[in-house]
Amino acid sequence: MGLVFHERVGxxxxxxxxxxxxxxxxxxxxxxxxxxxxxxxxxVGRIRALSGQDLTPIIQDDGHVVHDSWAIACHxxxxxxxxxxxxxxxxxxxxxxxxxxxSDATLMPPLRRFLGADxxxxxxPGDRAYFRRSRETQFGATLEATAADSKRWxxxxxxxxxxxxxxxxxxxxxxxxxxxxxxxVVFSVFQHARIGxxxxxxxxxxxxxxxxxxRARMVALYDGLGDRFGSYPTVxxxxxxxxAGTLG
Amino acid sequence: MGLVFHERVGxxxxxxxxxxxxxxxxxxxxxxxxxxxxxxxxxVGRIRALSGQDLTPIIQDDGHVVHDSWAIACHxxxxxxxxxxxxxxxxxxxxxxxxxxxSDATLMPPLRRFLGADxxxxxxPGDRAYFRRSRETQFGATLEATAADSKRWxxxxxxxxxxxxxxxxxxxxxxxxxxxxxxxVVFSVFQHARIGxxxxxxxxxxxxxxxxxxRARMVALYDGLGDRFGSYPTVxxxxxxxxAGTLG
Numbered sequence: 001m002g003l004v005f006h007e008r009v010g011x012x013x014x015x016x017x018x019x020x021x022x023x024x025x026x027x028x029x030x031x032x033x034x035x036x037x038x039x040x041x042x043x044v045g046r047i048r049a050l051s052g053q054d055l056t057p058i059i060q061d062d063g064h065v066v067h068d069s070w071a072i073a074c075h076x077x078x079x080x081x082x083x084x085x086x087x088x089x090x091x092x093x094x095x096x097x098x099x100x101x102x103s104d105a106t107l108m109p110p111l112r113r114f115l116g117a118d119x120x121x122x123x124x125p126g127d128r129a130y131f132r133r134s135r136e137t138q139f140g141a142t143l144e145a146t147a148a149d150s151k152r153w154x155x156x157x158x159x160x161x162x163x164x165x166x167x168x169x170x171x172x173x174x175x176x177x178x179x180x181x182x183x184x185v186v187f188s189v190f191q192h193a194r195i196g197x198x199x200x201x202x203x204x205x206x207x208x209x210x211x212x213x214x215r216a217r218m219v220a221l222y223d224g225l226g227d228r229f230g231s232y233p234t235v236x237x238x239x240x241x242x243x244a245g246t247l248g
Numbered sequence: 249m250g251l252v253f254h255e256r257v258g259x260x261x262x263x264x265x266x267x268x269x270x271x272x273x274x275x276x277x278x279x280x281x282x283x284x285x286x287x288x289x290x291x292v293g294r295i296r297a298l299s300g301q302d303l304t305p306i307i308q309d310d311g312h313v314v315h316d317s318w319a320i321a322c323h324x325x326x327x328x329x330x331x332x333x334x335x336x337x338x339x340x341x342x343x344x345x346x347x348x349x350x351s352d353a354t355l356m357p358p359l360r361r362f363l364g365a366d367x368x369x370x371x372x373p374g375d376r377a378y379f380r381r382s383r384e385t386q387f388g389a390t391l392e393a394t395a396a397d398s399k400r401w402x403x404x405x406x407x408x409x410x411x412x413x414x415x416x417x418x419x420x421x422x423x424x425x426x427x428x429x430x431x432x433v434v435f436s437v438f439q440h441a442r443i444g445x446x447x448x449x450x451x452x453x454x455x456x457x458x459x460x461x462x463r464a465r466m467v468a469l470y471d472g473l474g475d476r477f478g479s480y481p482t483v484x485x486x487x488x489x490x491x492a493g494t495l496g
Contacts, residue, residue, distance in 0.1 A: 088339025094424025095343040102350065102411035163350035176342025 003027070003076075004060040005034035006047065010122045010195075013038075014230045018108070018192035019069045023057045025184035026073050028222040030083040034059070041127040070100055073181055086181040096182045099174070107189045110156035111201065113139065116147025119196040121236040128241030150199075158206045168210035172217065179221060187218040191226055194219075198232050251275070251324075252308040253282035254295065258370045258443075261286075262478045266356070266440035267317040268305045273432035274321050276470040278331040282307070289375040318348055321429050334429040344430045347422070355437045358404035359449065361387065364395025367444040369484040376489030398447075406454045416458035420465065427469060435466040439474055442467075446480050 005027065008017035015021060027034055039047060039056050051058050051067045058067045059075070066075045077086045077093070087093035112135070120128050120143070132143060139146045146153075164174070164186065173179045174186060190211075193201045202208045202215065219226030253275065256265035263269060275282055287295060287304050299306050299315045306315045307323070314323045325334045325341070335341035360383070368376050368391070380391060387394050394401075412422070412434065421427045422434060438459075441449040450456045450463065467474030 085339070089336040090425065091333070091336025091423040091428040091430070092340035092343060094419055094422060094428075095340060095347060095430050097418065097424075098411060098415045098422055098430070099343060099346060101414045105411055105414070163346060163353055166349045166353070167346045170345065171342055174342060174346055175339040176345075177338065180339040180342075182339070182343050182346070 003032055003034045004037060006037045006039045006050070006056050006058040006060075008056045009038035009040060009124070010127075011124055011233060012230060014122050014195060014233075016119075016122055016192070016195060017056060018188035019055075020057045021188040021191045022069050022181075022184045023059070023072050025187065025221070025225065026076060026086055026181060028225055029086055029179070029181075029184070030076050030080050032076065032080065032083070040124050041130050042124075069185075070097065077181075086184075088175065088180055092175070092180065092182075096180070096185070099182045100185045103186050103189060106160045107157065107186070110153045110160065111189060111193055113146050114150055114153035114157060114199075114201065115193065115196045116150065117143035117240070118147070118198060118232075119143075120240055121233050122195055125238035128239060130241075132241035154201065154206070157201055158208065161208060161211060164214075165208050165211050168214045173214065179218065183214075183218060187215070187226075190215050190218075194226075195230075195232060251280055251282045252285060254285045254287045254298070254304050254306040254308075256304045257286035257288060257372070258375075259372055259481060260478060262370050262443060262481075264367075264370055264440070264443060265304065266436035267303075269436035269439045270317050270429075270432045271305045271307070271320050273435065273469070273473065274324060274334055274429055276473055277334055277427070277429075277432070278324050278328050280324065280328065280331070288372050289378050290372075317433075318345065325429075334432075336423070336428055340423070340428065340430075344428070344433070347430045348433045351434050351437060354408045355405065355434070358401045358408065359437060359441055361394050362398055362401035362405060362447075362449065363441065363444045364398065365391035365488070366395070366446060366480075368488055369481050370443055371489075373486035376487060378489075380489035402449065402454070405449055406456065409456060409459060412462075413456050413459050416462045421462065427466065431462075431466060435463070435474075438463050438466075442474075443478075443480055 005023065007015065007020045007024065010016035015024070044054050047056060047058065048054055050060075051065050053067055055067060057069055057072060058065060059072050061075065061079065064075065066072050073086055074093070087096050120132060123131055136142055167174060171177065174183045175181075190201065202212050253271065255263065255268045255272065258264035263272070292302050295304060295306065296302055298308075299313050301315055303315060305317055305320060306313060307320050309323065309327065312323065314320050321334055322341070335344055368380060371379055384390055415422060419425065422431045438449065450460050
């Protein structure tokens with residue numbers, strides 16, 4: 001049996017999870033074509049039975065069940081050493097871990113708040129109530145109240161991205177002349193933003209021209225992988241998850 | 249002729265520049281024992297004549313004059329490919345550049361303000377007036393007024409260092425299991441702090457135990473290189489640079 005990839009899915013096949021996106025790009029980098037099991041938030045029972053925890057992505061590979069995107073990247077790097085390297089060696093791996101931690105700690109929090117309620121519309125309608133409740137608990141405010149400060153979150157995101165912009169004025173990818181896992185990690189955040197909101201996180205006014213160029217190169221990799229599964233929905237339809245149990 | 253290293257020097261032979269420290273560690277990593285030319289701020293005329301710009305570090309190597317610590321690291325990596333690698337390959341180099349830019353943009357500004365006037369006392373007395381003027385212009389305030397907010401600068405520095413702390417709970421060095429240039433870049437900031445202030449930037453209350461352990465390992469590398477040239481002076485003596493031309 002080939003590698004099985006349990007990947008988070010949203011409305012009409014959209015891929016909505018930054019953590020799944022980094023694994024998807026990592027598998028493409030390695031030339032691995034996985035068997036995909038699409039996973040909604042509502043499928044948590046199956047995920048828990050499989051892995052002993054609630055989150056995707058997960059891979060099953062030759063008897064191993066691996067969860068957590070970093071652990072998955074390390075697994076495929078070590079298990080497929082003859083395929084193109086995700087890290088370019090030990091120092092590249094160590095440093096990629098630092099960038100991974102930095103990216104999740106610094107870029108993700110303002111981005112999640114910037115997306116606010118927009119993100120609900122690319123989820124399966126049946127997952128929206130859960131997602132709303134989960135995020136509103138995390139933010140301590142309704143998604144709508146959080147998004148009302150969207151200029152503030154965009155400013156924070158823009159400030160956090162300054163080292164990326166400066167680096168990409170010097171080299172085409174974060175890993176240098178060719179993309180590697182560090183690019184996939186950071187791109188997954190921007191991809192999450194592309195699919196999760198009708199509003200660009202890199203508008204002209206932010207002065208992020210190098211990042212925009214890099215994002216376009218990343219979308220185009222692997223036969224346009226970044227555009228393969230649908231973009232932000234043009235029509236918002238169905239329930240918005242605002243039922244009993246939310247703060248709204 | 250061997251490699252010549254023009255290295256910033258302070259009071260009684262102290263090495264005071266973070267940018268010179270990262271080059272010193274990089275040369276030690278490569279097993280290069282340079283001919284050192286100690287350089288005060290007052291020596292700017294010689295530096296300008298040599299390199300066409302005002303800043304140290306600079307190296308002269310086999311007819312090349314290279315300034316800027318990143319350019320120097322790349323030069324020695326490419327010029328001495330058989331010595332231990334500073335980057336561990338192309339992806340490691342690209343990613344190290346991102347961490348270099350992040351570190352200088354994120355850690356250095358609050359640290360410089362935290363050091364405030366303390367830093368003057370490890371400079372050659374003849375360099376203090378220049379240094380005070382330069383920093384006070386940069387800060388838009390006297391060094392003493394800046395340092396009055398030291399709790400604020402320490403809090404900002406501690407927050408910026410969070411991804412480092414988290415990474416170092418997982419691995420002994422930023423580059424993984426062994427130190428590489430990315431460690432030298434970030435360590436140079438902490439070394440600048442060690443030598444430039446009597447106050448620790450990693451006190452217990454900041455919850456930075458992994459960073460403290462890493463800092464100690466970094467100081468101990470290459471026969472205790474981090475402690476070779478003197479620590480913060482125990483006696484503050486001589487002029488403090490508060491002459492005509494300062495904001496004070």
